Amino acid sequence: MDTFEAISSRRAIKKFDSNYKMTFEQIDSLMKLTLLSPTSYNQQNWRFVTISDQSIKEKIGIAARNQAQPVDGSLVILLCGNLNAWKDDPLRYWKNHPVEKQELVKSSLEKKYSESLQNRRDEAMRSCGFAGQTIMLAARQMGLDSCPMVGFDYDEMAQIINLPDDHLIVLMIVVGKSSEPAKERGGQLSLGEVVFENKFP
Ligand SMILES: Cc1cc2nc3c(=O)[nH]c(=O)nc-3n(C[C@H](O)[C@H](O)[C@H](O)COP(=O)(O)O)c2cc1C
Numbered sequence: 001m002d003t004f005e006a007i008s009s010r011r012a013i014k015k016f017d018s019n020y021k022m023t024f025e026q027i028d029s030l031m032k033l034t035l036l037s038p039t040s041y042n043q044q045n046w047r048f049v050t051i052s053d054q055s056i057k058e059k060i061g062i063a064a065r066n067q068a069q070p071v072d073g074s075l076v077i078l079l080c081g082n083l084n085a086w087k088d089d090p091l092r093y094w095k096n097h098p099v100e101k102q103e104l105v106k107s108s109l110e111k112k113y114s115e116s117l118q119n120r121r122d123e124a125m126r127s128c129g130f131a132g133q134t135i136m137l138a139a140r141q142m143g144l145d146s147c148p149m150v151g152f153d154y155d156e157m158a159q160i161i162n163l164p165d166d167h168l169i170v171l172m173i174v175v176g177k178s179s180e181p182a183k184e185r186g187g188q189l190s191l192g193e194v195v196f197e198n199k200f201p
Helices: 003-009 024-034 054-063 090-094 099-113 117-141 154-160
Strands: 046-051 075-082 145-149 167-176
Touching: 003 117, 024 046, 024 117, 046 054, 046 117, 054 075, 054 154, 075 117, 090 099, 099 117, 117 145, 117 167, 154 167
Parallel strands: none
Antiparallel strands: 046 075, 075 167, 145 167
16 A cells, blocks of 8 residues: 555544454554654654553543444554653653764753743644554554544543653544444545645735
8 A cells, every 4th residue: 555545545433343453563563653753853752552451442432432443443542742751861862863963952852841831732742643643544554444532531541541640641543443434524625725825815
């Protein structure tokens, strides 16, 4: 499958085959690819909780207002942001580069994030957004389907996954084999409504 096909065949799947189980190798490969997604300053401020344990998936299903996807899908991934990644031993984010580069990034991270919770939250959203799209497209390449979800009780979910105080949950993605194709697309807005050449009118 090429990239264009993966993009156009990805849909938010509502019904997953509950008999289909991803292997350890598939999950490992999916998550390794995910880590190649971009983050600002390469700070990799995402943290992922991967759940294939059926009893935990069932708790997640309840937290997700009884939506079926987390229960029937093979793998539930909670994409979380670590709001303190900017100061968590940041030299390692450029460990393959000279120490001057590492120090430069460290001071840039301090400048941008130390005083601003908003910047830290925004960065978590951006990073997990990119990671989420990688997960969904890589899943397509592996012959799998997905559903991105935020329809869940945040506090309940935080408790289920033992979310640390300085982390936030950005979104959940269920991966598995669809048992029913997605319904017709809702309908895309026209290019003219959402794309502007050079500047807004
Ligand atoms: C951030 C986000 C949250 C979503 N939450 C849910 C959800 O809780 N349940 C669900 O069935 N679909 C959810 N969706 C799927 C959207 O409804 C779906 O992506 C949209 O209708 C477009 O359809 P498509 O992804 O099949 O192209 C979510 C999508 C995104 C991006």
